[in-house]
Amino acid sequence: MSIRIDLKSAVLALSDALDLVGVNDFQHGKRVAVMAREVGLALGLPRDRLDDLFCAGLLHDIGVSCTTEQQRLAWEWEWAGKDAHCRRGHHLLRPFGHLSRLAETVRYHHTPWTELPDFLSEAEAVQGNLVLLADRVDALLIRQGLDNPLALREGICAEVAATADRVLAPEVFAAFRAVAAREAFWIGLAPRHVLRYLADMALPDWRVTIDFPQFHPVARLVSSIVDAKSPFTASHSMGVAKLARHLGERLGLPEESVVQVEIAGLMHDVGKLCVPDEIVEKPARLTATEFSVMERHSFETFQILRHIPGMETIAEWAAFHHEALNGRGYPFRHAADRLRPEARIVAVADVFQALCQHRPYRGAHPPEEIPRLLEGFVARGVLDGDLVALAGEDLDASWRAATQAG
Numbered sequence: 001m002s003i004r005i006d007l008k009s010a011v012l013a014l015s016d017a018l019d020l021v022g023v024n025d026f027q028h029g030k031r032v033a034v035m036a037r038e039v040g041l042a043l044g045l046p047r048d049r050l051d052d053l054f055c056a057g058l059l060h061d062i063g064v065s066c067t068t069e070q071q072r073l074a075w076e077w078e079w080a081g082k083d084a085h086c087r088r089g090h091h092l093l094r095p096f097g098h099l100s101r102l103a104e105t106v107r108y109h110h111t112p113w114t115e116l117p118d119f120l121s122e123a124e125a126v127q128g129n130l131v132l133l134a135d136r137v138d139a140l141l142i143r144q145g146l147d148n149p150l151a152l153r154e155g156i157c158a159e160v161a162a163t164a165d166r167v168l169a170p171e172v173f174a175a176f177r178a179v180a181a182r183e184a185f186w187i188g189l190a191p192r193h194v195l196r197y198l199a200d201m202a203l204p205d206w207r208v209t210i211d212f213p214q215f216h217p218v219a220r221l222v223s224s225i226v227d228a229k230s231p232f233t234a235s236h237s238m239g240v241a242k243l244a245r246h247l248g249e250r251l252g253l254p255e256e257s258v259v260q261v262e263i264a265g266l267m268h269d270v271g272k273l274c275v276p277d278e279i280v281e282k283p284a285r286l287t288a289t290e291f292s293v294m295e296r297h298s299f300e301t302f303q304i305l306r307h308i309p310g311m312e313t314i315a316e317w318a319a320f321h322h323e324a325l326n327g328r329g330y331p332f333r334h335a336a337d338r339l340r341p342e343a344r345i346v347a348v349a350d351v352f353q354a355l356c357q358h359r360p361y362r363g364a365h366p367p368e369e370i371p372r373l374l375e376g377f378v379a380r381g382v383l384d385g386d387l388v389a390l391a392g393e394d395l396d397a398s399w400r401a402a403t404q405a406g
C-alpha cells in the first residue's frame with residue numbers, strides 16, 4: 001500500500017517545525033500568515049491568492065534554522081545579513097511543484113517596495129510586500145511581549161508609518177491602516193485565536209494528495225533545514241536516511257518499508273529546531289537542565305509528524321530514535337516490545353552517523369572504531385545487536401552511506 005499525503009497537512013506540519021526555531025516566540029510564521037491575509041483581504045485579493053499568501057506567510061522563514069539568526073531578524077530590522085535567509089528560502093522552495101509558487105514571495109519578503117526588481121509580477125510584488133509588513137509588525141510585537149497586542153497598537157502603527165513611503169506599497173499601507181483600526185485584528189493574535197484561525201482555513205487548492213515519489217523531496221527539504229542548524233550536524237539527517245535505507249535493504253524489508261524508513265531518517269531530528277544553538281554547539285558536557293531541553297527534540301518530532309495523516313507510523317519510527325531496547329531511553333521509555341525493526345534501524349543509523357561526525361566536544365571517529373563503539377550500546381541494552389552486526393558486516397558500505405550523503 002503506498003502512502004498518500006495531503007499537502008495542506010504537510011505545509012501546516014512544516015509551519016509547526018519552523019515555529020520551533022523561535023524557541024520562546026512560538027507561532028511567528030502563523031501570526032505573519034494571519035496578518036498578511038487579513039491585510040490582503042482588505043485589499044480585495046481573490047481567494048486563491050489569499051490562500052497562497054497565507055501559505056507563504058506560514059513558510060516565509062523556511063531559510064532560517066538557527067535560533068540566533070531568528071533572534072537577529074526579530075530584533076534588528078536593518079540587519080545587514082537579513083537577505084540571506086530570503087535567498088535560502090527561495091532556493092529551497094523553487095524546485096517543488098506546488099510550493100514553488102511561494103518562492104518569489106519568500107525571496108522578497110525583506111525588500112522594500114521601492115527596491116523590488118522590475119521582473120516581478122504585480123501579484124508577486126504585492127504578496128512579498130504583505131509578508132514584509134506582517135513580519136515587521138510581528139517583530140515589533142515579539143520585542144514588546146505578546147501578552148496584549150492591542151495595547152501596543154499605537155506604537156506599532158507609528159513605527160510602521162515612519163518608513164511606509166519607502167518600504168510599503170501605498171495601497172498596502174492604506175489597507176493596513178484600515179485593518180489595524182479594528183480591535184479584533186490585534187486581539188486575534190493571541191495563540192488560541194491564531195490556532196482557531198488556522199483550523200478554519202480550508203485552503204482548497206492545497207488539498208492535493210502527493211504520494212511517495214513526490215513526498216521524498218519534501219522530506220529532503222525538512223532534512224536540509226534541520227541539517228543547516230549547525231555546521232556540526234551538516235548532512236546528519238541525510239546520512240541517517242541513507243544508512244537507514246541501506247540497513248533496511250540488507251535486512252530484506254519490502255521496498256515500501258525501505259522508502260518509509262528513509263523518510264523517517266530524513267525527518268527524525270526535525271524537533272531539534274527548538275533546541276537553542278548554544279546547546280547544540282556547546283563544546284562541553286550538557287548540564288542537567290540543558291540536557292532536559294535537548295531531550296525535548298524527539299518528542300517534538302513525534303508531535304509534528306503524527307499530525308500529518310498517512311505519516312502516523314513513520315512518525316513513530318522517526319521519533320523513537322532515542323528509545324532503548326531496555327526501556328531506559330527517552331522520551332516515552334518504550335522497550336523492545338514497542339520498538340519495530342524500522343524504529344531500531346533509525347536508532348542504529350542515528351548513533352552510527354553521529355559517531356562519524358565531528359562534535360563540539362569530540363573529534364570524528366574513524367570507520368574502524370565504529371563497530372566497537374556500537375557494540376557498547378548493544379551491551380548496555382540500547383541498540384539492536386543484529387542490526388549493529390549487519391552494519392558492521394559491510395562496514396565500508398555502511399560508512400559510505402552515512403557520510404557521503406548527497
Ligand SMILES: [Fe+2]
Nearest residue numbers: 060061073135
Ligand atoms: Fe519572519
Ligand SMILES: [Fe+2]
Nearest residue numbers: 268269298321
Ligand atoms: Fe535526535
Ligand SMILES: [Fe+2]
Nearest residue numbers: 236268269350
Ligand atoms: Fe539524530
